[in-house]
Amino acid sequence: MGSVRLKKANPLTLALGALLCIFIIVFLVAPSSPSATSRRLDAVTAEHHLSPPTSPYRKPSSRSGIQLKPPPVAHYNLNNVTITTSPIENRENVLILTPMARFYQGYWDNLLKLSYPHELVTLGFILPKTKEGNQATTELQERIHKTQKHGPEQERFKSIIILRQDFEPALQSQDESERHKMQNQKARREVMAKARNSLLFTTLGPDTSWVLWLDSDIIETPPDLIQDLAAFDKPLIVPNCFQRYYDEEHQQMSERPYDFNSWQDSPTAVELASKMGPDEILLEGYAEMATYRTLMAYLTSEDGDRQSAIPLDGVGGTALLVKADVHRDGAMFPPFPFYHLIETEGFAKMAKRLGWQPWGLPNYKVYHYNE
Incomplete structure (x- = not known):
């Protein structure tokens, strides 16, 4: 049976693969940014002409440690x-x-x-x-x-x-x-x-x-x-x-x-x-x-x-x-x-x-x- 000859990997391909792996690892373990959290809160906070936003206060995540702001208090005179x-x-x-x-x-x-x-x-x-x-x-x-x-x-x-x-x-x-x-x-x-x-x-x-x-x-x-x-x-x-x-x-x-x-x-x-x-x-x-x-x-x-x-x-x-x-x-x-x-x-x-x-x-x- 003849021998199998392996093709030498392209260094550029190896470099791109390594960068992709690093990006995936960082994406999975890194905490969400405050701006992303704010956007998520905005999406679930209800706005109504009769009242301030009505989404409940959320405690900070133990994983991210980010302090989330409670809904604002509205003042009417x-x-x-x-x-x-x-x-x-x-x-x-x-x-x-x-x-x-x-x-x-x-x-x-x-x-x-x-x-x-x-x-x-x-x-x-x-x-x-x-x-x-x-x-x-x-x-x-x-x-x-x-x-x-x-x-x-x-x-x-x-x-x-x-x-x-x-x-x-x-x-x-x-x-x-x-x-x-x-x-x-x-x-x-x-x-x-x-x-x-x-x-x-x-x-x-x-x-x-x-x-x-x-x-x-x-x-x-x-x-x-x-x-x-x-x-x-x-x-x-x-x-x-x-x-x-x-x-x-x-x-x-x-x-x-x-x-x-x-x-x-x-x-x-x-x-x-x-x-x-x-x-x-x-x-x-x-x-x-x-x-x-x-x-x-x-x-x-x-x-x-x-x-x-x-x-x-x-x-x-x-x-x-x-x-x-x-x-x-x-x-x-x-x-x-x-x-x-x-x-x-x-x-x-x-x-x-x-x-x-x-x-x-x-x-x-x-x-x-x-x-």
Whole structure:
């Protein structure tokens, strides 16, 4: 058998192999650099507009011995949060909150038309875990993605929060006829109040100046809605909610009042309440419970002044601007009878008890979707 002849190794090849081995050994045993650690921390530290970074403090690694920094402590001086009649000039942050059971394209289109700088606006939504709620969530997320990722810069909002409520809705059907039946009101509005409170308590931030409650079926408002309402310098103020419809009798488009929860109290309503049990509530807009309150819905006039404001005892929540300090003082939406009132009307009563007077604008209109 012939001998095997080995080829002599190239010195350059041996040198490169040695360098590669050294590099691998150093990579495996050397500690991570502080900059790399910092980058890893940044990746897991959550940033949120309501709070400082929320990643927990990590102890130094026994292997590397590197001291990792804890998340920073954020300081907020609420005395520096302004709530003025010139919110744009003072760069005041607005929180628009919407309980949503169905998604209406008109609502989203109208939202995008609001002229208040969107970089100062945070949106908050809460939706039920129902079939309709799931569909609404899907549609909402699609519009959000389109706006925030691909829309014009001026249309993009500061941040958007979506919550899913963890309690059952009072009604399975969201049809207008079912929602407004008198026998459904107490249970329905209890759940609505819980949804509003969950949304409010989760999203109200330390730099929020104004909270605009805007129902998901409000499809038309003036573009300057926020600055218009803020200019009145009222703790809470509500425009008049109407609905456009086709008048068959006169063969033309017309409009009619929609929200009857904005009112001034009456002696009749006070007397009715005095005879009620602790768990009973007064409801407005039903012939079976005539309260004879003065309803803002009927105080509008064709040539009325949009700047005319009146004091109210109850408010609706279709479109309601609230100074954030009113909520910070503890005014919320009672899901229980509060002086025989509930939800938004109970909120108005609670605000008054805290010294904040509600106001309404009979001739300043927003419009509700017509099913």
